[in-house]
Ligand SMILES: O=C(O)CCC(=O)C(=O)O
């Protein structure tokens with residue numbers, strides 16, 4: 155429990171060759187040994203962060219009817235508001251409510267023969283009573299995808315891989331995703347599951363939290379690392395596609411959030427840096443490839459190199475009510491393997 159996450163300063167990437175070398179060494183070690191780190195020097199200002207947190211709090215403070223008017227039960231694209239307890243992780247309800255926001259796209263109902271994951275393309279649902287949310291959230295997605303793109307380039311460089319190897323996978327229609335989340339204290343059942351143990355589906359997650367802790371990360375050798383907030387920094391973690399990309403040299407790290415005590419609230423905003431839905435993640439060439447142990451084999455959570463398959467597996471699992479209402483065929487296909 156005493157382990158701490160490494161702190162990485164992205165501005166060092168623009169430093170002298172020596173500073174760059176030290177930065178790459180630290181980034182390589184953090185990615186390989188923990189898969190989680192605090193990122194400073196990212197260029198996102200305190201004012202931008204404060205504005206995002208302000209609209210996030212305002213959204214959850216809206217009357218429940220306003221939030222339910224944009225329920226994700228209305229959306230075959232899994233966009234919109236999820237009530238407390240409707241999301242499941244590891245088969246148990248998460249004690250949090252949230253607003254799922256993605257790239258604004260026209261709905262793409264897959265034609266016969268097209269993969270079901272095209273359902274994930276679609277429009278967002280925005281709260282009519284809070285027009286600032288749309289502007290602020292879409293700007294945040296833009297700003298963070300630039301940071302994430304830089305970080306991915308530096309991370310690939312750090313492991314000796316070509317920096318732009320996955321640029322095509324992110325070209326034109328990356329499936330960027332943002333979640334505004336509230337943890338409204340502890341559930342009456344005492345389980346303490348804010349969100350259960352899981353891995354993220356894409357390449358990189360950039361997480362902003364308020365000052366309330368609760369995030370826990372599986373550390374080396376099965377240890378447990380508590381991640382207290384570090385003001386001004388993002389918490390970064392590696393997702394399943396980086397594990398696929400490096401054939402298990404880098405791993406997607408398990409993490410969870412323990413509910414805040416009593417009625418204390420916690421707010422967080424994870425941003426998921428994901429490629430195009432139809433991107434197939436080829437193994438990246440790098441000097442440690444021959445030491446890579448292969449990806450984690452877990453029958454309950456297969457990893458797919460075709461990104462859309464990897465993502466929709468998660469949505470069907472986490473949002474059973476949306477899946478039942480809109481995607482019985484996909485559930486049946488997933489059950490059949
Ligand atoms: O709220 C947090 O701190 C983390 C949330 C998270 O891991 C997720 O939504 O994937």
Ligand SMILES: [Fe+2]
Nearest residue numbers: 352353354409
């Ligand atoms: Fe996560």
